Every structure is written in structure tokens, then in C-alpha cells.
Amino acid sequence: MSALALLHAGGCRAAGGRATGSDRAFDHGEREAIRSALAAAGVEIRPQDGSDLAESSGRRCDAVIASTAVEDAVPDLTAARNLGIPILHRSELLARHVENHRTVAVTGTSGKSTVTAMVFAILQDAGWGPGLLTGGALAELTARGHLGNAWAPTPPTDPVAAAVPGPPWLVIEADESDGSLVRYRPHVGLVLNLGLDHKPPAEVLDMFATFKARTRGVFVMPADENLASLREGAAFFGLQDLRPAGLAGTWAAALDLRPRESRFTIDGIPFRLPQPGIHNVLNAAAAVAACRACGLTVEQAAGPLAKFQGVARRFQPVGTARDVEVIDDFAHNPDKIAAALATARHRLPDADRGRVLAVFQPHGFGPTRFLRDALVNTFASCLRPRDILWLPEIFFAGGTVTRDISSADLADAITGQGRDARFIPDRAGLPSAIAKEAGPGDLVLVMGARDPSLTDLCRDILTALG
8 A cells, every 4th residue: 555655656646646545554553654755745634533524625536545454434435425525545556557558467475575575676676677566675675765665667777678568567566365366458468476364275376366367468377286286388487306297387496595695596597696595596587587578688696686685574583682682574474484484493593502582473363263273383383392483463454354263372372282382461571571582593573463562572571681
């Protein structure tokens, strides 16, 4: 939503219009950094009470845009219905951008934000002037003072790209969690993987099939068995060691996985990626495959990936104190958690003695209920007996829900499988608890989605360690 708001603020002002918006968190004085960035870009923040849409305001509103997370009873939506103002889902507005650009749309149950950022970085480095709409903030953009999840297209500086007629390029993250990816008709469609997250895999696979059918150009995918029904006519990416015999594509070979970076080759071209973990090698191969589908070469991708700064909260180092490193990570489904834990173990200075001190805050009572068994099994299999897991209570963003599950239920089940899992009902006491437990050579890994304050928790843990 903030990415769409940023993109439209500039367009509205250029056309003599206005872009306004509301968020209940802003009304509560929360997320000031995001609010300030939106305001600086020209988005006018209003109270979420419907007053901005009242007829007495004398302003004309073309449409109200809402995400899946916004309940029908929110006053702005009630006011829009009463006034006959069209209400569009976030994805309906995004679909218009996809239609009016040469769009690379990235979907999958894990890795979307990172691969979207990689594709954008490669196209931008090549001088193609791409735009960006994504969920995770790019470190490169936030370092320059931007919110980091949106970028307006610019005229290409590459002479070859400038000579090719057509609309500007755009790279987007296409979300499967609410089914909205089926609205898009991208120039290049990229599916990364299929795991357990928001919906049953069979339901997501059906959406991927629709997404493929609506892709106007090349459809890119891995050669995973659970995606085999999508293979006809596709371009492929993956690991050379797992490549099906005779299948052409973009394959990463000669892997050298290091604690703080990854090295590999594609078609004999050496790559160095500043992000660790085999999942990031796959992310990079996917991004290279998508850019090849756009018309770039493998060589053109190696340089920008070597300086790729990553995405906020994707295994992002926060700092080190008392020889204990603190990592901030967005992992929230079984595949992402397994990847984060594996990467954390590989990063330990002494894997035989160091421990992973993990924190996982589930988000949403419905998602936690849906993923309960898979989460328990993932932690039970990926944590070692000497590792420790703390589980704060489920993050609740608001609305009407059935609260029939708790993080305590997860902790009890994981402990029952022989791992050290501790429920901590008051998160405020977590930094001191971790600081008391941590020893030199341990690594603290904080995981969870949706709650921006988790990054503040990482900083508080680092302070407590110091």
C-alpha cells in the first residue's frame, strides 16, 4: 500500500491532483518513520475516521484503495460506500500499472521481495530505467533516504534499451497470499517456489497456472516436482546439481557458501553475492533467468548482484556485542524459517560450540492456526538441542478475530519434541533474558513478519548485550 501511495503521489501532483491516505497505526502515533516518508513524498495523511471523504470537505475523490487487511467496517470504507465513491482493491490498481508497463512480476511463497529487488537492481544497472513496487524496503534505496519499496520509472540511459519502442519497465512483487496475482498480465512472469504459507499449496498452484496463462511473454520457473504441471513452454532456473537431464535454463554451479556471502557460476560466469545461504543462490539464479527473459545477458547480471545490498529484515545484521551477533529476519513460514536457521548455523564462528538463540513472533491468529503443525515440525527439526527458541505472543494488527491459539501452544509442542522452546508473554523482558543467556560465539536470530517493531526489538537486544 505504501509503495502504491508513493507512486501515485508523484503522478497526482503532476496532474494537479492529490493523494491522501489513512492507517490506524498512524492514528495511534505508531510507525512514524513510514508516515514521515509518505508525507515527504506528498501523500497527505488523514485520520481513519471517514472525515476526509465527507461531502462537506468540498473535495472530489476518484477512488478509495484498500488492502486485504482492511476490514469493511473501517470508517473510510463506510464513508466511500455511502458517498458512492468506487472502492478498489490494492491489486486492482496495481494491475493497471502492470498493464501499462513492460512488467516483470515475481511471485512464490518465499523470496519474492529479495528477487524483485535483485531484478530491479540488474535492470537499473543496465540503464533500463525500471520502476519498482514491492513489499520489502531495498537497502540501497533506504540508504539514500527513500522509504525503499517504490521507485518511479525513468527514461532508459542504455542506448539499446532507449532505441526499443514500448512502455517503461516495471518490477513488481505479485502476492499469492490474497490471490491477487491472478489479476496481472505481466511481460515476464516469474514463479519462485511453492510451499506452505497462507493457503493450501494446491490452491496456490491453481493461481500460478492462471498467472502463467496471463503472462504475455516468457514464463520463468524452477524445475521443482511440485510445479511440474506448469513446465510446458517455460524457461527454467535452479541448481546445476539438481538440474533435470537435458533441461535448458539458468543453472547455478560450483557453489561456495560462506558465512557472509555466496559464490557460484552461471554459464561459466563467476558470481559473488554479499548475501549468505543457498536460498539466496536460488534467488539470484531466478533473478538472472528473469533478466535473460527481458533481453539481458548473464554477464550484465554479475556486476549488480556483486554489490546488491539486500532487503530490509532479510537476514539483516543489526550489530555485535560481547561477541554475540544479532540478526533481523522476516522469516514467518516453514520454508523461510528453515532457511534462516540453516544460514544462522553456518554463520556461527564455531559451529560445534556456538548456539542459535532464536526468537519467533507469529503474526495473526488465523495464519498461526493454519501453520501450527508445520511450524512445530520445522523448529523441532531445524533447532539443535543446545539452541534456544523464545516465542512472544502472537502479533495482532487489529480487527475481529478468534483468539483460540497462543504462542504458548507452539512452545509446548516444540518442547514436547525435545527442543528448548520458551513462551514469553511479556516481550519487554526478552532483551534481558537473552542477554543473560547469551555467551561469546552465539548468534541471536529474530524472526517474524508484519510487526515493524521487531527491528526495534533487535536493537534493544543488542543494547542489553552491550
